[in-house]
Amino acid sequence: MISENRSRTTIPARKTSPIQYEILRHRLQSITEEAAAAMKRVSGSPVATEIGDLNVAIMNREGDCVLIGQYIVTKGSTLSCVVKDVLEHYKENPGIREGDGFLCNDPYIGIMHQNDIALVMPYFHEGELIAWVGAEIHQIDVGGPTPGQVQLGAKDIYGEAPLMPSIKVLQNGQLLADVERNYLRKSRVPDLLALDLRAKLAACNTLIQNMSLLVGQLGKNGLVDFLEDILNDAELLLRTKLRKIPDGSWFSRAYMEFDEKVYPIVLKLSKMDDELQFDFTGTAKQAPATINLTYPSLVAMLSGTLVSTLCWDIPWTTSGVERTIKVYAESGTLVNPTFPAGVSKSTTSIGLLIMALVGNIVSKMLLASGHYTDRAMGGWPGSKAQEELNGTNQFGLPFGADILDGMAGGGGARTFKDGIDTGGLVGAAKSSISNVEHYEQEYPLLYLYRKQLPDSGGAGMFRGGNGIDRMYVVHGASIIPDVIMHSMGSKVPATVGIAGGHPSATNQFYIKRGALTDQQLSDGEMPAAFEDILGEVEIHQNMSHSYLESGDVYRSISNGGGGFGDPFQREPALVLEDLRLGRVTDETAAGQYGVIVSEGKVDLTETVKLRAKLLQKRKDETTAPSLTQAPVKMEKQVARLFHDLFIGKGEDGHHYFYCDCGCTIAPNGAEAYQYMASWNKSASEAGRYVDPHKTGELDFRWQTHYCPSCFVQFDSSMVRVGDERLPSDHLLIME
DSSP: EEEOOOOOHHHHHSSSSSSHHHHHHHHHHHHHHHHHHHHHHHHOOHHHHHHOOEEEEEETTTTEEEEESBBHHHHHHHHHHHHHHHHSSIIIIIIIITEEEEEOOHHHHHHHOTEEEEEEEEEEETTEEEEEEEEEEEOOOOOSSSSOOOOOTTTSSSSSSSOOEEEEEETTTEEHHHHHHHHHHTOSSSHHHHHHHHHHHHHHHHHHHHHHHHHHOOOOHHHHHHHHHHHHHHHHHHHHHTTTTOOOOEEEEEEEEEETTTEEEEEEEEEETTTEEOOOTTTOOOOSSSOOOOHHHHHHHHHHHHHHHHTTTOOOHHHHTTTTTTEEEOOTTTTTOTTTTTTTTTTIIIIIIHHHHHHHHHHHHHTSSSSGGOBBBBOOSSSSOOOEEEEEEEEOOOOOOOOOOOOSOOOBBSSSSSOTOOOOOOTTTOOOOOHHHHHHHHEEEEEEEEOOOTTTSOOBBOOOOOEEEEEEEEEEESEEEEEEOSSSSSSSOOEEEEEETTOOOOOOEEEETOOOOOOHHOOOOOSGGGGSSSSEEEOOOSSEEEEEEETOOOEEEHHHHHSSSOOGGGGGGHHHHHHTTSSSSSHHHHHTOOOOTTTTTTOHHHHHHHHHHHHHHHOOOOOOSSSSSOOOEEEEEEOSSSSSSEEEEEETSOEEEETSSSSSEEESSGGGGGGEEEEEEEEGGTTTTSSTTTTTTTEEEEEEOOOOOTTTEEEEEEEEEEEEEEEOEEOOOOO
């Protein structure tokens, strides 16, 4: 399927005066924050109150998303799909009137998965529909064979949580009792579901009340024009930014492990003038269930990612952004499945992975821009370690819990600075993680620790932020019968580096049975490390259904951020600081960075020797290029890609890849990797916590590319054994 952007005609001029426009735009953003706060106050679920796994949106009367809140971006962008569905199907029957509200969780309409429940409401003024508002929260359970969102064992969407196409749940401002009763009946935690429904209603009412104040100031036509101005403004600003970036093509690939199979996602980004084309040709055929992403959700995911990676100075106006993109996705694939393919884990599996993939490929484009190089980043989390618990709590009451600590993933390294440790997720600026005390109050758990994990961020000239490590035991109950662990990136990193930076840790799940009883805790035993606890370790893969009994110790590791640049080029003083603050260990300082520290100081002599030794190993063990390029004197530099790699115009009039060492590496084009030295090695060599148990050893290799002269590291990627190398990124230069 191809998603067409609108023709690049002249964008209409603003109808709102410039000063009034800026004042009201910021006011509109404040309105979304007020609505999100109302939703959090009413909800009884930690998913909303503590974590902020929610969002709100203001849309025009056609359902185009004008502005979203700064929580989970895709929970705002997908609301547009629901409104358009209501407009298409319900104008005549049951009708759309003032005081109506519609619920939806159908991924084939546009919601990412069934546990995300959207409520949208029309806004009328003097009997005329002039806008829409919406709110969405992730629900802990909405029914289905398995508690929570991950319907393990499902063969298609009918084996997952039930679907609810858009349905009127509110009429004349009153909840319809029969519809609500039917809705709540399917859930294992109906009380939470009922509270969250009212929380969304509170958010929508807050938005509508504030929209009424704007109408009082602007009038009906003034508000309609103002909303259209925001859409046009976002489009204009993004197109202007894109014109400053050289045209080119960039390539990236990610892998999903599911049901003993590997599913590749392949992406080509082409930037042409003021338009972006995302081509997913080569992506795997759809899976039967669980991990697919429907096409409407894909488009919403792309625009949501772009507002995070390209629109740092543009309002989060996803429908305006969508006007600048085209999307190519073959029907029947992971990113455009045909019904009834299941999607129950699309958010925390393929959704996050695509956000990381798009973030990576956009960052490569920014590196080549010359204008926005400092905005490029290594990968942010492409997955997270997460578990869902269901059983009876310490008060004898049934409970369901989504433990979302993995949202504190490490931030990607920048071109000038390290990534943020436990910085969060892309597209979730105001989302957080819950207080440990809140989880312990609500659920039969006792945390032994929750901390940042040294060495979990990708190595590089600048280091990726470290991810999170946590350990807890069952407390106050004899058993939690349903523990569903799920992530992507257990065998192969879901979070990658850029410009030669290393990937982050893989996600990992462990259980030690009967290792720490309540009596031991009463006696004062409080182990600070998983390794200090006696017992046999169970290693669980990226999707696993198990249990926890009293005395069982549970541990998970969630990935950090990807690194930027060759680790051998990291300043030793930065490594010393990391060691002092516990961000890396001596093992990583020496093995990845070639830095030796003695008595609290960098031993420069030994560091120089070690780096020379490691560089010689790199030279000795790499594969020579299959093609060679004769030296060509450069007339002028055209675009710098990384610290050491740039494209220049040669004295013969053609364009080439050059290295700062003086080497003419390759002609500008898709075959540049064939002119570079390369090295295929075990993924576990990329970092201390990258597939430490070598579960992906037979399926994946870590591939790096180097200057054939000085052997500086330009590229780092994970490749499935047997897959062809992707083309090299290049600019589209008219010779």
